[in-house]
Amino acid sequence: xxxxxxxxxxxxxxxxxxxxxxxxxxxxxxxxxxxxxxxxxxxxxxxxxxxxxxxxxxxxxxxxxxxxxxxxxxxxxxxxxxxxxxxxxxxxxxxxxxxxxxxxxxxxxxxxxxxxxxxxxxxxxxxxxxxxxxxxxxxxxxxxxxxxxxxxxxxxxxxxxxxxxxxxxxxxxxxxxxxxxxxxxxxxxxxxxxxxxxxxxxxxxxxxxxxxxxxxxxxxxxxxxxxxxxxxxxxxxxxxxxxxxxxxxxxxxxxxxxxxxxxxxxxx
Numbered sequence: 001x002x003x004x005x006x007x008x009x010x011x012x013x014x015x016x017x018x019x020x021x022x023x024x025x026x027x028x029x030x031x032x033x034x035x036x037x038x039x040x041x042x043x044x045x046x047x048x049x050x051x052x053x054x055x056x057x058x059x060x061x062x063x064x065x066x067x068x069x070x071x072x073x074x075x076x077x078x079x080x081x082x083x084x085x086x087x088x089x090x091x092x093x094x095x096x097x098x099x100x101x102x103x104x105x106x107x108x109x110x111x112x113x114x115x116x117x118x119x120x121x122x123x124x125x126x127x128x129x130x131x132x133x134x135x136x137x138x139x140x141x142x143x144x145x146x147x148x149x150x151x152x153x154x155x156x157x158x159x160x161x162x163x164x165x166x167x168x169x170x171x172x173x174x175x176x177x178x179x180x181x182x183x184x185x186x187x188x189x190x191x192x193x194x195x196x197x198x199x200x201x202x203x204x205x206x207x208x209x210x211x212x213x214x215x216x217x218x219x220x221x222x223x224x225x226x227x228x229x230x231x232x233x234x235x236x237x238x239x240x241x242x243x244x245x246x247x248x249x250x251x252x253x254x255x256x257x258x259x260x261x262x263x264x265x266x267x268x
Contacts, residue, residue, distance in 0.1 A: 002027065002141055003058035007079050008034045009072055010063030011042065014089055017118040018061070018146060019043060025120060025145035033057070056081030059142075060105075062088040062098075069093060069265045073101040080105050085135055087111050087142075091162070092260030095129045095155055101265075107131045109139055110158060112166045113146055122147035125161035127154075159257030160250065167253045171246075176201050 008015055011034045019032055020043070029045025035052065042048050052075040060080055064072055069090065080086060086105045088098055089112065098108040107130035113122040124143040131139065136151075143149035150165070152158060176197050183193035208215050223229040236242040 003031070003085070003138060005031050005033065005057050006059040006061055007053060007057040007076075008032060008061045008063065009076065010065075010068075011036060011040050012063055013115065014113065015061060015063035017115045018089075018113060019046065020118040021120055021122070021146040022142070024118070027145070052076065053079045055079070056084055058083070059085045059087055059138075062086065062090055064090070066090045066093050066260070066263075066265065069097070069101065076102070077104075082106055085109060085131075085139060087139070089113070092257060092263065093265065094261060095127065097265055099129060105130070107135050107139075110155070111139075111143060112158065112162045113143075114166050114169050116169065117146035120145065120147055123150060123165040124148060125150050125152060125158060125165055127152045127158055159254045159261070162257050163250045163253035171249055172201070 008019065011019075022032075023029055023043060029043055030047070032042075033047040033049060033053065034040060034042045035049050037050055039050060040048060055078065057079050060076060062069070062072075080102050082104060083106045084102075084104075086098060086102050086108045088108070088110050093110075095108055095110060098110075099105070102108060107128055109126060109128035109131070112125040116122040117124070124147055126139065126143060126149055128136070128139065140149045140151075150161065152161060177194075179200075180190070180193040180197040183196065184190045188196075208218060211218060213221070219233060223233055
């Protein structure tokens, strides 16, 4: 169950990765139309238009900068019809703001993926308004082709989910980098340290995803009492050092999301 045509407004890194993920999952490129007033390189088979379309689409994906919302909304008057699902990846732009600008839309949805959606590996936070069972199933399917669909009970949770699932890869990359740097400072060549850190995290992540045990239990299982792993875990666990660091990290990212919501365009 999916849509037959989608208009994409703002074809940057994130929306480009989303289209790549949908194409990888088998959606036909002819079902996508990218609007860009000055032209843009798009995947083979995807349509590009430089003028606002005059017909309604099944779905419109918004990927412009949040401050540009008021600039593009009037041009989408004909593209958004009574059955159109407007899907936004605009940070900080709330459902009420989307509905105010697209009152004619059948539904409005906020979706937050990360760039792993290109590989079908992104956790995707979702919250929507105006969705009937069919529309919700369509959006769920679209998200699942990019990874997973995590519907939130309240929009107020969206900034925290964005901090975890959207910003999270940046934190993981920093952790991988730190592991490599630490090994280099302790004596390994830099390139070798980096390779080992990346390969280790790739394997550990794959095992965690495939295992029926929680990550905490897996950590316990790989650590022998008094062994090397346990000695390292003792450092991370001392005073919940790693947990406290992650709480501070997610809090900073979440709070910035809340600030961006205040800065984003509000109801018209």
